[in-house]
Amino acid sequence: MILLLGSSGYLGRAFQTILDQRGEKYTTLPRSEANHTRFSSLTEWLRVHQPEFVINAAGYTGRPNVDACEKARGETLDGNVLWPIALAHACSLLEIPFGHVSSGCLYNGAYLNGAHGWNVETDLTQDVVGEIINRSPNMIRGFSEDDAPNFTFRQSKCSFYSGSKALAEEAIADLGECYLWRPRLPFDHFDHPKNYLSKLLRYEKLYSNVNSLSHRMDFANACLDCWKQRVPFGIYHVTNPGYVTTSEVVERIQEILRPDKAFAFWKNDLEFYTHAADAARSNCILETNKLIEAGVQMRPVKEALEEALRFWKPEHLH
Ligand SMILES: NC(=O)c1ccc[n+]([C@@H]2O[C@H](COP(=O)([O-])OP(=O)(O)OC[C@H]3O[C@@H](n4cnc5c(N)ncnc54)[C@H](OP(=O)(O)O)[C@@H]3O)[C@@H](O)[C@H]2O)c1
Numbered sequence: 001m002i003l004l005l006g007s008s009g010y011l012g013r014a015f016q017t018i019l020d021q022r023g024e025k026y027t028t029l030p031r032s033e034a035n036h037t038r039f040s041s042l043t044e045w046l047r048v049h050q051p052e053f054v055i056n057a058a059g060y061t062g063r064p065n066v067d068a069c070e071k072a073r074g075e076t077l078d079g080n081v082l083w084p085i086a087l088a089h090a091c092s093l094l095e096i097p098f099g100h101v102s103s104g105c106l107y108n109g110a111y112l113n114g115a116h117g118w119n120v121e122t123d124l125t126q127d128v129v130g131e132i133i134n135r136s137p138n139m140i141r142g143f144s145e146d147d148a149p150n151f152t153f154r155q156s157k158c159s160f161y162s163g164s165k166a167l168a169e170e171a172i173a174d175l176g177e178c179y180l181w182r183p184r185l186p187f188d189h190f191d192h193p194k195n196y197l198s199k200l201l202r203y204e205k206l207y208s209n210v211n212s213l214s215h216r217m218d219f220a221n222a223c224l225d226c227w228k229q230r231v232p233f234g235i236y237h238v239t240n241p242g243y244v245t246t247s248e249v250v251e252r253i254q255e256i257l258r259p260d261k262a263f264a265f266w267k268n269d270l271e272f273y274t275h276a277a278d279a280a281r282s283n284c285i286l287e288t289n290k291l292i293e294a295g296v297q298m299r300p301v302k303e304a305l306e307e308a309l310r311f312w313k314p315e316h317l318h
Pocket residue numbers: 005006007008009010011012030031032036057058059060061062075078079080083101102103104165183184185186194
């Protein structure tokens with residue numbers, strides 16, 4: 001039996017759907033039924049129920065977005081640091097393998113190949129994004145799992161949310177048999193306040209950038225494949241291969257879903273952070289070779305986007 005934690009959440013529900021589709025035996029443990037951060041009660045629950053694998057999709061993300069974590073620091077630390085540490089220790093003590101949903105937002109930027117070789121460009125301004133579109137793909141690469149995160153409390157710039165996710169990774173990475181799965185900006189065809197595509201459709205003005213993304217169901221499928229195929233434990237970037245700019249996504253939305261809709265963009269970072277955001281945002285490209293070489297397949301991001309837009313289900317219809 002697999003234990004799924006955080007099953008009521010946006011990503012947790014995707015895990016539940018995939019587990020159901022695959023006919024896997026699993027159970028959930030809502031927060032209301034167990035104090036997650038209490039090591040003794042958690043250990044006792046695991047000892048009695050003996051799951052073969054634990055999926056941790058619980059965590060604190062803030063609503064409507066990570067800006068909320070800047071104020072709700074206690075909740076953020078509780079859900080994103082204390083809780084995964086308690087779980088990791090309990091699983092490690094009882095020798096239960098587990099997978100923790102981390103985040104790709106521990107990185108900011110991308111590698112660009114220029115006159116002085118490969119360099120991390122963290123300042124993905126509109127000009128740089130424009131340049132990325134025009135560059136050949138072999139002049140751009142993302143961060144691999146071997147690259148140290150560069151958007152954490154250890155650097156001068158990060159959000160409280162990203163810092164908390166990075167702290168948890170540091171604390172649990174070498175505890176027991178563990179997968180650290182890093183998704184980015186999840187989306188699929190179900191309109192939802194947390195769906196990246198819904199966000200672009202709903203925000204008053206858009207922030208022009210470049211990012212790797214995770215199709216929500218592809219993500220949950222890939223994470224489960226890691227366990228079912230017994231790929232080596234460790235960190236995995238679980239994003240659909242490739243990257244997209246905001247403008248590319250907007251063009252696809254206009255072509256496929258909303259030809260009638262006009263989108264406005266913030267002129268630059270200054271305008272975006274003055275009017276629309278408190279916390280620094282991570283924008284990054286992630287490499288997915290490690291996952292694919294381990295034998296776990298993810299379709300290219302543009303293919304997944306196209307499908308999500310073609311089969312789009314507005315929120316009131318599901
Ligand atoms: N959504 C994204 O864009 C995204 C992207 C990358 C990574 N992630 C990571 O994925 C995980 C799930 O995110 P989500 O978007 O699915 O979040 P969500 O929709 O807000 O759901 C969060 C889940 O975690 C539980 N939870 C909240 N605070 C908790 C705490 N202090 N202790 C234990 N459980 C707690 C919630 O339980 P209740 O129902 O009881 O509140 C709920 O089941 C998080 O760790 C997040 O960092 C999310």
